[in-house]
Amino acid sequence: MNPVSRTLLRRLARYGLVGAVNTAVYYGLYQILRPSMPYLLAHVLAIAVTIVGSYFLNCRFTFRTRPSLRTFLLFPLSQLTNFAVSTVVLYLFVDWFEVTHRVAPLVASLSAVPASFAVAQLVLAGGRGPGRRAAVPSGRATARGG
Template sequence: MLGQLIRFGMVGVANTGVYYGLYLLFLLRLPYVAAHVLAFVLSMIGSYFLTTWFTYRTRPSWRTFLLFPLTNVANFVITTGGLYLLVDVLRVGSWFAPLIASAAAVPVTFAVSRMIMIRPGAEAVGGQAA
């Protein structure tokens, strides 16, 4: 599980970079919440494929693709609420606030994604329990 957590972190860093780049791009034309939502959805699709192939070393399937957004529900709620709190309440700049808000969601997202991507009793590569 430690390997999965490390790979999850690596995917998270890459996904955060994609999200943040898209967010900044969309922020040029959209209000910050709209930029956040659009960037979040697009980066989540890329994150699904990285999570299946790299983190858990499984094949993509319609089942996991359709369930994967559940892994991001808590992430979305935490980051969106955190973004609002940071920008509108604490007056943190809207360019930097998403990075801070994202950090709080990592442990919850890992736990939920692991439950969805790996079925109970599944074996990892090499015959060790996932």
């Protein structure tokens, strides 16, 4: 396997790990908030916290980039992508392929990871894949790999 492919796979694995951590944080926070507020408000607040956490973890851990206001504002697009892909896959698996409601959400969630990863990489790494170089203001180039 070439170094670029290895780096991409490592990034994808780190992205998945960040997602697992965020899922645990979301669930814990939801359970903590739920007794003191309506469940939808608890859900929205927990999601908001995990999107912010996911942004900073993915900047630092997954893509090794510096946070910026621009990427912070664009990052929710990866979450929207995740939502859209998982919703379509869930619908297809339940209504077309008659997969049980217990299994279909897991398949749908996992199937959305590559698309949301691609959007997150586009937003946080500027579309530069592993091993590509980015121009810096001084005219020098720097590696942006993971």
